Amino acid sequence: MLLQTQVWAFLLLQEGGAISFDLVSMWNQMGWLAKAVVIILFIMSAWSIGVMIDRLLAYKAARDQSRQFAPAVAGALREGKLDEAIKIADRYKKSHLAKVVVAGLQEFRAHQMSSDIPGDEIEASRRALERAEAIVHAELKRGVSSLATIGSTGPFVGLFGTVVGIINAFKGISTEKSTGLGAVAGGISEALVTTAFGLFVAIPAVMMFNYFTNRVEAFDVEMGNSSSELIDYFLKRSQKASAGK
Numbered sequence: 001m002l003l004q005t006q007v008w009a010f011l012l013l014q015e016g017g018a019i020s021f022d023l024v025s026m027w028n029q030m031g032w033l034a035k036a037v038v039i040i041l042f043i044m045s046a047w048s049i050g051v052m053i054d055r056l057l058a059y060k061a062a063r064d065q066s067r068q069f070a071p072a073v074a075g076a077l078r079e080g081k082l083d084e085a086i087k088i089a090d091r092y093k094k095s096h097l098a099k100v101v102v103a104g105l106q107e108f109r110a111h112q113m114s115s116d117i118p119g120d121e122i123e124a125s126r127r128a129l130e131r132a133e134a135i136v137h138a139e140l141k142r143g144v145s146s147l148a149t150i151g152s153t154g155p156f157v158g159l160f161g162t163v164v165g166i167i168n169a170f171k172g173i174s175t176e177k178s179t180g181l182g183a184v185a186g187g188i189s190e191a192l193v194t195t196a197f198g199l200f201v202a203i204p205a206v207m208m209f210n211y212f213t214n215r216v217e218a219f220d221v222e223m224g225n226s227s228s229e230l231i232d233y234f235l236k237r238s239q240k241a242s243a244g245k
Contacts, residue, residue: 037161037194044150044157045201051143052208058094058140059215065095066222073101077233082109096136100223103132104230122234129227133220140219144212151206158198165191 069092076085082105089095089102107128111121165188 031164033164034161034194037157037164038197041154041157041161041194041197041201044154044205048147048150048201048205048208051147052204054143055208055212059212059219061094062096062140062219065092066097068092069095069098069101070226073098080237082112096140096219096223097226099136100129100132101226101230104129104227104234108234122231122238125234126227126231129230133223133227136223137216137220140216141212144209144216147205147209147212151202151209154202154205155198158194158196158201161194161198162191165189165194 069088072088073085076082076088086102086105086109089098089105092098104125108121108125111124
């Protein structure tokens, strides 16, 4: 059937002078089911574009602010100024590193300032860092899974429109009692439009899903490295405090 559709499409192109491919007239000739498929694909496309723009802006802000945050907080920690480091982290609200580091710093400071908090301060800080990493990871992945859904279902939605178009083409043959191009033009145009639109929606969604997944993995590595370095800093600080006693 797919080969037959391609043959019909080639014949329609050959008869381009006799058949108009104006989009408005093509839309008017579509059946309600084919129109519903196109509308669904349009909604899927609009949603995926919205997610792409949102994630691109969020990742750019996270990267830019993290580049500014890392050297600033490192300088404060070298001087042993935990309060200053926390204030610096609070200024970079969109930085994924700042969100993780501030959680560890606050937990470590809370144990130092109060003897009423039970448990080892290093282990408590490690758990706080892990919780913050999980939360930031979920924030970074927000909406990305919908791109995978759109990328996997878009071609099938378009294929459903293709089937509807082929059915309408055969209905045209039976109605006009003819096998000429005029009888199948409407149905074949529906099939081709919905197929193309389905691929047009799915391909960018899959590509951007893979891109965003790689970016999130890179962010995860950065947060893991920062957490490990912060734990090392806490250990050295605790050892110095113990030696000073």
